[in-house]
Amino acid sequence: MNILKTKGIKPSLKSPIKMMIFIFIFILITIWLSKLGSKFYEEADEEATQSAISKVIPRMNRLASEGKEDAILWMADMQSNGATAKYFNGYPSYNQQLDTLVNNNNSRALFLKAKIIYSTNKASAIELAKRSSNQGNFDALLFLHEKFKTGELKDLNFKTGELKNLDLEYLK
Structure with missing residues (x-):
């Protein structure tokens, strides 16, 4: 059939x-x-x-x-x-108000400013992200981790309130 x-x-x-x-x-x-x-x-x-x-x-x-x-x-x-x-x-x-919040060490403002200026001023952006992560901003820590993984940051670690030689191996 x-x-x-x-x-x-x-x-x-x-x-x-x-x-x-x-x-x-x-x-x-x-x-x-x-x-x-x-x-x-x-x-x-x-x-x-x-x-x-x-x-x-x-x-x-x-x-x-x-x-x-x-x-x-x-x-x-x-x-x-x-x-x-x-x-x-x-x-x-609202850039002036954002800058005021950055000067007042507002963690979220520090990180937002870091994201905004990263393409034009990487060094300042990294410093702002470090300050933000030191205050416990997880998004800032992830931002730094991303930069660490891409090789843009070499020596990171938490020491004396600053990020220097940070061991981010646990985030990989």
Whole structure:
């Protein structure tokens, strides 16, 4: 008994070469459709992000202007982020307030400032991250660990309140 005939498969697809060509075309169409769907998803995600951020910005701006530290840090972080900075046109910069928090040794402000200036002033950024990690900021410690793993930092260790020769082997 011929299984292909009983299952209703067309005789034109019985040939292995024709079947492979059919499968190849099917895979190409599937890939094309997935890329098309991905594009629509990215556009929808961008619109959702823009909508969410634009709804939050006025309130966070008001709170930051009242001196609320978390709001100042959020505004400064979002304004310095290349992906979200475009939503902040027309809003004041919070760099001066961030610098005030850095001068007051605010751990989160120290780390945020380190992230912001890292591309232009690596040495100062590393020092700010060290100060932040010494205050227990785990994100700063992970930042330093990343720089240690990439070879940008050679001698780190906790000694006398400073990071020198830090053994980060346990984080590998």
